[in-house]
Amino acid sequence: xxxxxxxxxxxxxASLGSEQTTLPELRNSFSQRVHAIILRIREGxxxxxxxxxxxxxxxxxxxxxxxxxxxxxxxxxxxxxxxxLQHLREKVVAxxx
Numbered sequence: 001x002x003x004x005x006x007x008x009x010x011x012x013x014a015s016l017g018s019e020q021t022t023l024p025e026l027r028n029s030f031s032q033r034v035h036a037i038i039l040r041i042r043e044g045x046x047x048x049x050x051x052x053x054x055x056x057x058x059x060x061x062x063x064x065x066x067x068x069x070x071x072x073x074x075x076x077x078x079x080x081x082x083x084x085l086q087h088l089r090e091k092v093v094a095x096x097x
Contacts, residue, residue: 022051023035023038023051038051054066
């Protein structure tokens with residue numbers, strides 16, 4: 001929960017709205033790292049899509065649009081995107097306990 005509320009300057013993830021399209025730059029190391037990652041990704045592309053908050057229980061059309069852009073990329077040696085997200089979630093939960 002702290003990971004989401006810190007850079008987004010919100011309460012718990014349930015309080016996030018899908019209309020949020022920017023991240024405020026806060027004076028803490030986590031916010032700076034998040035911004036550095038986004039900047040690094042954007043630097044390598046001539047154009048990029050805007051940042052959009054897409055929650056699992058949020059706007060159904062927004063979520064469907066996001067899911068339609070995903071590609072199943074599982075190989076014998078690597079996790080699928082869904083498995084990767086589950087792995088990240090488990091790590092975040094383990095670190096926050």
